Amino acid sequence: MKSMKLAEKRHSTREFKTYPLTNEDRRILDEIWIDRPSLSKESSVDFIYIENGLTLAPKLDGLAGYFGNMIVAPQYYAVVSDANDLSYKIAGYTGEWFILNAIRHDFGFCWLEIKEPASAKIALNIKTPKTLVALIAIGYPKKEFQQSTIYAASRPGNLSTLTELGYPNLDIFSTQAPISMRKSIVEIAHINTFDSSPSLSDLEHYGIHEALFYMRLAPSYENRQPWHFLIRGSEVDLIMTENHHASQSIKSLDAGIAMFYFEVGMRESGFNGTWDFTNLDGEYQLPDKFKTVGRYHY
Ligand SMILES: Cc1cc2nc3c(=O)[nH]c(=O)nc-3n(C[C@H](O)[C@H](O)[C@H](O)COP(=O)(O)O)c2cc1C
Structure with missing residues (x-):
């Protein structure tokens, strides 16, 4: 698998x-x-x-x-x-x-x-x-969970309610496990500038919609999903919402977990690349409470 x-x-x-x-x-x-x-x-x-x-x-x-x-x-x-x-x-x-x-x-x-x-x-x-x-x-997990699908756990209006919004051809594996609610991919993706709100077809055009779709399944502290991906040519920056309530180690653990999932999604979509973890400042301005934490080159 x-x-x-x-x-x-x-x-x-x-x-x-x-x-x-x-x-x-x-x-x-x-x-x-x-x-x-x-x-x-x-x-x-x-x-x-x-x-x-x-x-x-x-x-x-x-x-x-x-x-x-x-x-x-x-x-x-x-x-x-x-x-x-x-x-x-x-x-x-x-x-x-x-x-x-x-x-x-x-x-x-x-x-x-x-x-x-x-x-x-x-x-x-x-x-x-x-x-x-x-x-x-x-x-070994105690309970054998009953049927629950990736869609059922999504918020109303999420793009992951595929039938509703005509999500593209993803080959979804239907799991028996409970899945915590996740954001949709258009909530976490930006193209060229952080204030952009690309459509699903924009993301399909770049071919990274599938990587983002799966990346959303990454675990995060309190399930906050503090991730944003800024697509800039052959680089994608991971920008995190600063959670002041969490320690620095938790914020960075969340960042590393997100980087891993995104990388797996990109590789499986045919985009091999690597992450820079440091020296990321200075290329653009971000609103307060957001920080660039990784840069993926592919
Ligand atoms: C860095 C980190 C710390 C976490 N700490 C706890 C914790 O202390 N207690 C807990 O019950 N879950 C903890 N979690 C699990 C998250 O709540 C969980 O991953 C998230 O709600 C998404 O649910 P899922 O993993 O079932 O998809 C943590 C997850 C991460 C990534």
Whole structure:
């Protein structure tokens, strides 16, 4: 299955079976991790496997999860990185790369915010000098979800209600999983200038409508989907809405995750390219509360 089809299958799991992963599944996950992309020599990101999750989860109450509410899982990955913006973006990109690959094997995952990194590191007995930027809960999902489609979860009037608005020929994989609401692609795309509002046929003309369609399925903190894509010739800039309520590491994790999904969509639409993560300022003005966080060259 193509990676973007897997994105349709992906959703956050918040209830896990209590038994641990089998040794075989651990081996599969270790092998996936070994093949992770190498994105920068200046930054390093690690995953630390935490196996006694059921015992540790209560100790993390107040320190991790929305409003300090932990998601209880038999295992977690602690995502640790250097304490800078580039490293946080790479942590988001790499973490979601890992999840999308592991989803082929039917594990359940949920990113978890860290509210108190220093205390959470102590609670988890993590010794590395790196910063704890997130946890990823992992295990076997508890519930088998019933039918729900990508369309059903869309807002009224969204372009993803395909029949309503005559969306182009996308080969949609209908998933059994619940899918959180997503914005439509015309809400997040701009051509040449940030104040432009392209139509769907404008985006089709550039051939990137499918990449955007799937990119929307990326997870984001509180499902805010703070992404905008400014198409400028052979470059596409990722511009994020600044969420003052979230920490810098969360904003950059969201950015890295979005960059990964967009790249997969572009590659599967036939546009190979690479992201610049840094040195992005100065080419145009943006309104307050928006920031350019990545530049894709293709
Ligand atoms: C950086 C990040 C942090 C997140 N933190 C939490 C969290 O602490 N608790 C939680 O229940 N979900 C968390 N999530 C999951 C999002 O709420 C979820 O991805 C989003 O609502 C979209 O839903 P979906 O993943 O099912 O498509 C987080 C996601 C991201 C990307």
